[in-house]
Amino acid sequence: MMDGVFYTDRGKVRPHNEDSGGLYQNKSGQYLAVIADGMGGHKAGDVASNMATQMLQEKWQACVTIETPEQAEKWLVQMLDHINAAIYQLAQEKTECTGMGTTVVIALFADEFFTVAHIGDSRCYKYQNATLSQITNDHSLVNELVRSGEITKKDAKHHPQKNVVLKALGTQPQVGADVQSLSWDQEAIVLLCSDGLTDKVDDDDLINHLSQDVDISMIGKQLVDLANERGGEDNVSLVIMKHPIHEEKGEASC
Template sequence: MKAIFLTDKGRVRPHNEDCGGIFTNEYGQILAIVADGMGGHRAGDVASEMAVEKLKEYWEQSPLIRSPREAEEWLSTHVEKVNRDLFEYAKTNEDCQGMGTTIVTFICHDSFATISNIGDSRCYLRNSSGFKQITEDHSLVNELLKSGQISKEDAKQHPRKNILLRALGTEEAVQMDTKTIGIDPGDHLLLCSDGLSNKISEDELLEILTSSFTNEEKATKLIQRANENGGEDNITVILYEHPEEKGDDAC
C-alpha cells in the first residue's frame, strides 16, 4: 500500500491537536482520515483523537464496500455517530465544552474514491488531467471569496481566516459534503490540515508531488516546507498513491 501518514506540531504550537491515520478493514479496503481539533483547554486533541479512533473502530468492523452508494452511506452514518459522540462528551466534560474538529476522509475502492469533509481540512487529487482541490472549505473566508466580497489574495491574509462555519462535534447535527470520483492506478490523493494548505501554495504542492522523490520523502518535504514558511500551526499529511487493481474486494 503506497500510503503515508505524517503529522508535526509545527514550530509555534506547544502540542499537536491534529490527528489522523490510514486504516484497513478485513477486506483490505482503505479509510484515510485527517482531523484538526479545536476548542477548550487541551480539548482540541481530545476531539480529533476521539473522531479518528471511533471511525477506525467502526471501519475495522465494516462490511465489504462494493459501490459508491455504499461508501457514501457508510461515511454519512458513521460520521453522524461520531458527531453525536463528541457533542455528548463535551456536554458532560467541562474542560471539553465547545470542542470540535475538522475532518476530511476518503474510502478507497479499486475504481473510485469517496471523499467527505467538514471544516477546512482538504483533499487534493493529482492525476493525468492535472492537480486540483476536491473539497470545499466550510469557512467564513471561503464564503466571502465565493460571494466576490474578497479576492484570493485578500483571503490569504484575512484576519478572520480561522473562523469555521461547520465542525464535527460542536452541534447536535452536522452537515457533511460527500462526493465520489473515479480513480486510476498512479493517481494521488493528498489529505491535509490547514497547517499545510495555509503555508504552501498549490504550485508548491504540485512541485513536490511531481518530483522524483518517494511518497514518504514527498510527505516529509511537504511538512518541512510548511515549517520553513512559518509553521505556525500543526501540520498533518496523508499522501496516497492508487495501486494497480487487484480485484473487487481490494484497494
C-alpha cells in the same frame, strides 16, 4: 497494494498537537484515510480529533468491504452522524471540553473509486496527469467571502479571520458533511491535509512536490518540512495515497 503515508507534526509554535489522523485497512484490505484538526477548550481540541479518528479506525477495521460509491457515501454519513453525537455529548458533560470540535476530511478507497467526506477546512486534493484539483470546499468564513466576491483568493490568505470555520464535527447536535465519489485511476495521487499545510504551501508548491518521481513518503516529509520552514505556526498533518500501477491482469488480490 496501494501506497499510502500519514504524517503529523506539532509545528514550530504550538505547545501540543491538536491534529489527529491515520491510514487504516478494513477486512478486505481497502483503505480509509483520515485527517482531523481539533479546536476549543483547554487542550480539548485533541480530545475531539482523537475521538473522531479512533472511532473511524475501530468501525473501519470491523468493516468487511465496500463495493459501490452509494455504499461508501452511506457508510461515511452514518459514521459522521454517530461521531458528531458522541463528541457533542462529551462537550456538554465535561466543562473542560465545552465548545470543543474538530474538522475532518476522510477518503475511502476502493479499486475504481474513492469517496470523500469533509466538515470544516481540512482539505482533499487529487493530482493526476500533471493537474491538481481541490476536491473539497472549505466550510470557512473566508471561503464564503471569496465565493460571494467580497474578497479575492489572494486576500483570503492574509484575512484576519482566515481560521474561522463555519462547520465542525461535534459543535452542534447535527452537522451535515459534504460527500462525493470520484474515479480512482492508475497513477492518481490523493492528498488529505489540515490547514497547517495549506496556510503555508500553495497549489504550485503542491504540484511541484506531487509531480516528483520519488517515493511518496519523501514527498510527505518534504511538505511538512516546507510548512515548518515557512513559520510552522500550526500543527501540520497529511495523508498521501497513490493508486497502484497494474502491470498485468491476474487474479484479484483480495
